[in-house]
Amino acid sequence: MALVIGLTGGIASGKSTVSNMLKEMNIPVIDADVIAREVVEPGEKAYEQIVEAFGEEILAVDKTLNRVKLGSIIFADEQKRTILNGIVHPAVRQSMLSQKEKLIEANEPLVVLDIPLLFESNLTHLVDKVLLVYVDESVQLDRLMKRNDLSEQEAMNRIASQMKLIEKVSLADAVINNNGSVEETKQQLLSVLAFLDK
Numbered sequence: 605m606a607l608v609i610g611l612t613g614g615i616a617s618g619k620s621t622v623s624n625m626l627k628e629m630n631i632p633v634i635d636a637d638v639i640a641r642e643v644v645e646p647g648e649k650a651y652e653q654i655v656e657a658f659g660e661e662i663l664a665v666d667k668t669l670n671r672v673k674l675g676s677i678i679f680a681d682e683q684k685r686t687i688l689n690g691i692v693h694p695a696v697r698q699s700m701l702s703q704k705e706k707l708i709e710a711n712e713p714l715v716v717l718d719i720p721l722l723f724e725s726n727l728t729h730l731v732d733k734v735l736l737v738y739v740d741e742s743v744q745l746d747r748l749m750k751r752n753d754l755s756e757q758e759a760m761n762r763i764a765s766q767m768k769l770i771e772k773v774s775l776a777d778a779v780i781n782n783n784g785s786v787e788e789t790k791q792q793l794l795s796v797l798a799f800l801d802k
């Protein structure tokens with residue numbers, strides 16, 4: 605029986621950092637953010653729906669989505685975010701589910717689903733255990749502003765578009781505290797994997 609772990613957290617909390625460690629251990633990771641990019645490529649159904657809903661002004665010159673522009677719209681406006689989610693999320697869910705089934709059929713003992721909005725979108729039924737990558741909000745804000753080159757207000761809008769990380773702690777089966785160094789996070793990951801496998 606495969607164990608399916610849901611890896612979640614908040615924006616810039618360190619999910620990719622942890623998922624890269626898992627990949628280095630040859631553990632398969634299905635990444636919702638990667639799939640969310642694939643399903644909005646030109647020619648895909650979700651791409652057409654987004655252009656219809658948001659207009660050609662959210663396209664770059666090469667006709668791909670201008671993600672910076674779309675992000676600045678949807679993180680500042682809950683209604684527009686709900687519209688985008690309604691277009692993208694069903695396609696992401698379907699693809700994740702079929703990738704998960706394929707890995708289980710291939711007898712992988714451990715499969716990880718990296719889903720930032722696991723709790724917000726009520727997707728816990730897709731996984732056996734939930735692993736949360738937690739950081740304090742001040743660390744999250746700081747890392748997000750630096751990584752995405754955002755103003756404090758823009759970064760705060762993005763954090764506010766998700767459930768607070770502190771509220772996710774009590775919903776998770778295990779928590780990694782990523783306030784410290786990357787090496788400290790790796791040590792926590794190793795202990796958590798041994799614990800979740802029991």
Ligand SMILES: CC(C)(COP(=O)(O)OP(=O)(O)OC[C@H]1O[C@@H](n2cnc3c(N)ncnc32)[C@H](O)[C@@H]1O)[C@@H](O)C(=O)NCCC(=O)NCCS
Nearest residue numbers: 614615636637640671674675678688689692696720765766
């Ligand atoms: C708005 C978009 C174009 C911005 O693209 P960008 O390349 O700047 O960010 P990226 O996709 O890498 O997402 C970074 C992080 O933002 C957060 N985030 C993204 N979308 C959302 C959302 N709709 N609600 C809350 N948080 C979100 C997640 O923590 C995610 O890990 C893009 O995030 C998007 O299409 N979002 C809608 C789909 C979605 O919900 N994706 C998240 C997981 S399915």
Ligand SMILES: Nc1ncnc2c1ncn2[C@@H]1O[C@H](COP(=O)(O)OP(=O)(O)OP(=O)(O)O)[C@@H](O)[C@H]1O
Nearest residue numbers: 614615616617618619620621747751782784785786
């Ligand atoms: N322990 C750490 N110490 C210092 N910087 C870190 C640490 N962990 C992650 N970072 C940095 O913080 C930023 C966010 O980390 P990461 O991209 O892994 O988060 P994420 O949860 O995958 O974000 P998102 O879902 O928004 O893409 C990155 O720039 C990363 O290099």
